[in-house]
Amino acid sequence: MPKKKKHSCKEQKSSAGFRGRIWIDGSEGTFLGYGRIVLLERIREYGSITKAAKSMEMSYRHAWELVDSINRQSGKPIVEAVTGGRGGGGTRLTEEGEKAIKLFWKFHADFQDFLKSEEKKL
Amino acid sequence: MPKKKKHSCKEQKSSAGFRGRIWIDGSEGTFLGYGRIVLLERIREYGSITKAAKSMEMSYRHAWELVDSINRQSGKPIVEAVTGGRGGGGTRLTEEGEKAIKLFWKFHADFQDFLKSEEKKL
DNA sequence: GGACGTAATATACAACAGGGAATAACGAAA
DNA sequence: TTTCGTTATTCCCTGTTGTATATTACGTCC
Numbered sequence: 001m002p003k004k005k006k007h008s009c010k011e012q013k014s015s016a017g018f019r020g021r022i023w024i025d026g027s028e029g030t031f032l033g034y035g036r037i038v039l040l041e042r043i044r045e046y047g048s049i050t051k052a053a054k055s056m057e058m059s060y061r062h063a064w065e066l067v068d069s070i071n072r073q074s075g076k077p078i079v080e081a082v083t084g085g086r087g088g089g090g091t092r093l094t095e096e097g098e099k100a101i102k103l104f105w106k107f108h109a110d111f112q113d114f115l116k117s118e119e120k121k122l
Numbered sequence: 123m124p125k126k127k128k129h130s131c132k133e134q135k136s137s138a139g140f141r142g143r144i145w146i147d148g149s150e151g152t153f154l155g156y157g158r159i160v161l162l163e164r165i166r167e168y169g170s171i172t173k174a175a176k177s178m179e180m181s182y183r184h185a186w187e188l189v190d191s192i193n194r195q196s197g198k199p200i201v202e203a204v205t206g207g208r209g210g211g212g213t214r215l216t217e218e219g220e221k222a223i224k225l226f227w228k229f230h231a232d233f234q235d236f237l238k239s240e241e242k243k244l
Numbered sequence: 245g246g247a248c249g250t251a252a253t254a255t256a257c258a259a260c261a262g263g264g265a266a267t268a269a270c271g272a273a274a
Numbered sequence: 275t276t277t278c279g280t281t282a283t284t285c286c287c288t289g290t291t292g293t294a295t296a297t298t299a300c301g302t303c304c
Binding site: 173181182183184187204205206207208209210211 | 249261262264269270271272273274
Binding site for chain 2: 015018019020021022023024025026031107110111114118
């Protein structure tokens with residue numbers, strides 16, 4: 001499992017001076033943000049919270065808390081964990097999770113466009 | 123000096139699920155954000171970092187560091203401090219500071235519109 | 245039944261941001 | 275010269291946040 005580039009705020013940064021961050025809120029505050037989305041994608045890729053966390057240089061505990069927060073705030077489960085069994089189990093994304101990721105990236109892309117348009121106004 | 127409402131993230135929150143925060147970047151990272159702008163406006167109102175900080179329930183130390191960061195990253199000074207003298211001195215906004223505040227609020231208003239339009243797309 | 249690797253959970257530890265308090269410097273006004 | 279309230283600066287303390295570590299639970303495969 002190769003280590004992937006750690007998420008940093010710079011990935012949110014536009015070329016010029018205007019910057020920002022977006023989230024989708026839930027009942028407990030943040031429901032989905034950039035970091036959580038990356039985590040979900042890594043879980044999809046590795047099928048394991050443990051491996052996903054390691055690939056982001058994030059502690060398992062933190063990753064698990066994020067996943068738990070996401071699931072608690074979603075009507076339908078976003079990720080489903082299997083414990084025990086061959087390989088010890090694992091975690092997979094639900095169809096609802098895929099839809100949530102798509103929704104966030106659309107929001108994110110629109111926001112990048114917004115930042116660009118703001119900078120053009122200068 | 124009456125205590126004013128402390129800034130909280132909720133002031134950034136839109137009615138529905140889409141939320142976000144914006145900043146204007148400088149050479150050291152954040153140059154102007156929501157909290158810094160409120161601080162500048164309080165300084166304009168009170169003519170004093172001490173009073174401005176108290177009105178926001180922010181420590182003087184923190185307020186001074188923010189002001190210092192703002193001035194360091196701006197070509198022209200944003201706030202000018204006078205030390206000593208009757209009343210101990212004070213701090214006032216420069217014309218450049220006024221322009222910076224206007225610029226940020228415009229950016230902020232555009233962003234609020236953006237959030238609203240995103241929510242309408244749902 | 246034992247091994248394996250993961251989820252789930254608790255506890256202790258480290259790092260850091262920010263708060264609070266203390267102090268010196270400052271300079272006009274009385 | 276003394277007074278005054280502010281700026282500027284330092285030091286210590288605390289709360290929070292996340293890390294590291296250890297332990298238990300789990301279920302399939304050998």
